[in-house]
Amino acid sequence: MPPYAAPMHNRRADGVREALEQMIVTGELPDGERLDEVSLADRFGCSRTPLREALHALAASGLVQLIPRRGAFVRHPGLEEMVEMFEVMAELEALCGRLAARRVTPALLGALQATVIACEEAVAAGDHDRYYAENERFHLLVYEAAGNGFLAAEAGRLHRRLKPFRRLQLRLRGRMAQSLAEHRTVLSALQDGRPEAAAEALRDHVAVQGGKFNDLMASYRRSSLHAGSETALRA
């Protein structure tokens, strides 16, 4: 199996990258914030070289905008862009489901069933964090079940990027139970080998439509990730 992502945590630059990524997605670094190389290198106790590497990697992920000879700026997705990303994510998940319904192995089916059970327990206990973790596991298993390594990597990439927003979504009242029901529908379609049913179930599960849009808007506003000024964005 060819590797689609390089191994991490070996070079110091990777640590800086993760730290910065965390600071960005948590909103500690607001949108538009200028990322000065020397001060950040100072803060992380390293030189500019690994820090620049981290900034370029973040730029490749879309979390940072890199303007030549001007510097790096934090770039949080606006509401519009977030809807766009969810639109693509829904389709990628749908494809995963369609393929997985045909290709899933018994072992993966068992693992999927186990996560659904774990989700049920989390809902019963009202444990948001537990549910969040099991929910993520469920989706990653679906990606893997699709039997397409490239697709799994791409879906995982986008999933990771949408992570913070998804988490906000789950906090909304009743969303957890609804999500669990949708997981059951997906699992059922995979067990019965119904590709289109699995695709539709996953698409609807992820898509931002109807009332979900208002929920997303509300949680986005509350997240205040876009607290920074827009002045830095006029390239």
Add this chain to the structure above:
Amino acid sequence: MPPYAAPMHNRRADGVREALEQMIVTGELPDGERLDEVSLADRFGCSRTPLREALHALAASGLVQLIPRRGAFVRHPGLEEMVEMFEVMAELEALCGRLAARRVTPALLGALQATVIACEEAVAAGDHDRYYAENERFHLLVYEAAGNGFLAAEAGRLHRRLKPFRRLQLRLRGRMAQSLAEHRTVLSALQDGRPEAAAEALRDHVAVQGGKFNDLMASYRRSSLHAGSETALRA
């Protein structure tokens, strides 16, 4: 409109990146080739710093594999991975078509029609290069017509990565005329505002299925991009 890709061609590293990318996709650098930093920097007349930047960017694009403390290696997709990428590409194009059928503007419809006409001329003249160029333009227009900037960026990324293989495909006998007919079907669906028809047409247009798989295999073998040894890949 938020920018999804940084402007290029400003720093010297970008030039190196493009040159290396060209050398890789043309097969001048075979699969598994080790990319020594000092010798390459020497060859490009620059220091190791911009060259390392280029290598990291190429690693993000998936064209090279970066093993910590070991070096960078050219990584051409194997046949399996190529099929995987086409599977995803087909779905992204289908999504573009579905959305474009609802969102396309008259101006873009006109541009699409113009490229189809240009494609017809190219087919009549037997001009592969011209057809290739217009074909690419057609697809990029579809991406744009979907009205989802993020999707357009992702589709464009994958399209670019599959570029060399698509080109080989078009060289096959009769493929150009068939491709043109499929473009007509897509355009018709977009004009009439039939989302599912457009999606299906584009999916079938891109997907590797039936006889196309054998064609792909044949052209892949002939491309000899995988001429290098596999020894370097055992990480």
Add this chain to the structure above:
DNA sequence: AACGGATTTCTTGTATACAACATGCTTGAC
């Protein structure tokens, strides 16, 4: 002669020094 270990050499990862460019301020003219 074959194997194991230590050393040596080469390569990558990191730090620092230098250069080019952008920006902001000062100063001078109108």
Add this chain to the structure above:
DNA sequence: GTCAAGCATGTTGTATACAAGAAATCCGTT
């Protein structure tokens, strides 16, 4: 007083120097 040009400052891009890890070689032992 306002605007513009030039200078000063600071930041990024690049080059070079240094450190640490990996690989190959050489030597000693069995």
